[in-house]
Amino acid sequence: MGLPILSEGIADVETEGTMEDAIKLDLFLRTGQRVLFLLKEFDAKRPDELYEKISRIEWETIIPEDGYLCVTSSVETPEIKDSRFANLKSKDAIVDRMNAKCGRRPDSGPKRDRTVIHLYWKERRCQIYVDTSGEPLSKRGYRRIPLKAPMQETLAAAVILATNWKGDGNLINPMCGSGTLAVEAAMIGLNKAPGLLRNNYGFMHLKGFDKSSWKLLRKKATAVAKKGLNGRMIATDISREAIEAAERNAMTAGVAHLMDFRLCDYAETPIPEGSGIVVLNPEYGERLGEIKKLEEVYKGIGDFLKKRCQGYKGYIFTGNLDLAKKVGLKTKRRIPFFNSNIECRLLEYDLYEGSRAVKKVEAISP
Numbered sequence: 001m002g003l004p005i006l007s008e009g010i011a012d013v014e015t016e017g018t019m020e021d022a023i024k025l026d027l028f029l030r031t032g033q034r035v036l037f038l039l040k041e042f043d044a045k046r047p048d049e050l051y052e053k054i055s056r057i058e059w060e061t062i063i064p065e066d067g068y069l070c071v072t073s074s075v076e077t078p079e080i081k082d083s084r085f086a087n088l089k090s091k092d093a094i095v096d097r098m099n100a101k102c103g104r105r106p107d108s109g110p111k112r113d114r115t116v117i118h119l120y121w122k123e124r125r126c127q128i129y130v131d132t133s134g135e136p137l138s139k140r141g142y143r144r145i146p147l148k149a150p151m152q153e154t155l156a157a158a159v160i161l162a163t164n165w166k167g168d169g170n171l172i173n174p175m176c177g178s179g180t181l182a183v184e185a186a187m188i189g190l191n192k193a194p195g196l197l198r199n200n201y202g203f204m205h206l207k208g209f210d211k212s213s214w215k216l217l218r219k220k221a222t223a224v225a226k227k228g229l230n231g232r233m234i235a236t237d238i239s240r241e242a243i244e245a246a247e248r249n250a251m252t253a254g255v256a257h258l259m260d261f262r263l264c265d266y267a268e269t270p271i272p273e274g275s276g277i278v279v280l281n282p283e284y285g286e287r288l289g290e291i292k293k294l295e296e297v298y299k300g301i302g303d304f305l306k307k308r309c310q311g312y313k314g315y316i317f318t319g320n321l322d323l324a325k326k327v328g329l330k331t332k333r334r335i336p337f338f339n340s341n342i343e344c345r346l347l348e349y350d351l352y353e354g355s356r357a358v359k360k361v362e363a364i365s366p
């Protein structure tokens with residue numbers, strides 16, 4: 001998006017820009033969870049020092065006094081055992097200052113649907129941010145019906161981006177569950193900004209929020225989105241509840257017209273002539289009994305990819321690397337991901353056509 005990358009961590013990127021840039025990131029970022037805008041940085045050793053330094057920030061120019069404030073934090077400092085205490089101290093510093101300056105103060109609480117201030121406190125270093133996203137960006141607004149073990153929208157987008165699928169060729173998603181991978185893929189294929197579906201962000205609850213520039217930005221984002229795709233999109237699942245939820249979610253996201261949904265076993269998924277990607281997110285099980293049953297499923301997925309999906313690229317997203325070995329196909333790439341604290345892999349398989357037969361191998365470490 002043309003912004004400089006100042007540093008990259010395992011789950012964060014630091015850049016430099018204006019509040020307008022932060023708002024653009026909220027609208028266009030597919031894989032970010034939230035966009036934090038740095039207000040102030042200082043050292044603090046104790047909670048009273050934190051309170052005093054937060055009180056120096058001109059909150060009356062940032063937060064509406066008749067609004068609602070939520071303070072979140074990430075704290076790793078020996079002085080603080082419970083980060084809720086740091087939240088409370090920070091919130092008190094903000095509202096006490098506002099009371100003194102405006103004679104009023106915003107309400108406060110845990111809801112993240114209005115102004116959100118984030119404290120990052122590591123050792124002595126404190127950073128105070130506005131969380132311009134408010135609710136995390138993974139909450140796009142289209143998934144009204146999440147089912148069991150749904151993938152976060154941001155993770156699903158990251159998975160599709162890692163496949164390099166950009167809307168050319170078919171996209172087949174057996175075991176689609178609530179349809180998150182298919183919906184994110186459709187939005188990527190259409191070049192549709194993921195934030196267009198949402199109408200509430202943290203930045204809207206800051207003083208000086210310019211509604212007309214936001215409207216203009218949304219208009220521009222809508223204008224660059226395509227109306228259709230070249231390839232076909234097919235999403236299937238064995239559960240009726242899942243297919244109904246996926247259809248409903250796709251409809252809310254405005255992409256249902258691009259998709260064929262079908263209630264069937266993954267192995268019966270129609271695979272159109274041509275090429276593209278086949279992407280599956282099977283369950284990975286927790287208990288031993290479940291895992292035993294899933295071994296057969298993973299083996300079956302290997303056969304399905306090998307026999308039915310020639311000419312396509314196959315992808316399996318899983319958090320169980322032992323089960324992944326049961327697929328029995330040679331992996332071309334193994335892309336690491338974290339699904340919350342579970343280490344996962346996106347496994348890529350080249351499914352050659354005809355003479356370039358798919359090699360079936362016994363056990364491959366993922």
Ligand SMILES: C[S@@+](CC[C@H](N)C(=O)[O-])C[C@H]1O[C@@H](n2cnc3c(N)ncnc32)[C@H](O)[C@@H]1O
Nearest residue numbers: 150151175176177178180237238239265266281
């Ligand atoms: C981990 S969930 C997929 C979650 C999905 N990525 C989402 O974001 O909602 C796995 C899905 O596989 C489906 N499933 C399990 N066994 C199946 C089978 N034999 N054929 C087709 N679908 C199956 C389940 O109904 C479930 O919806």
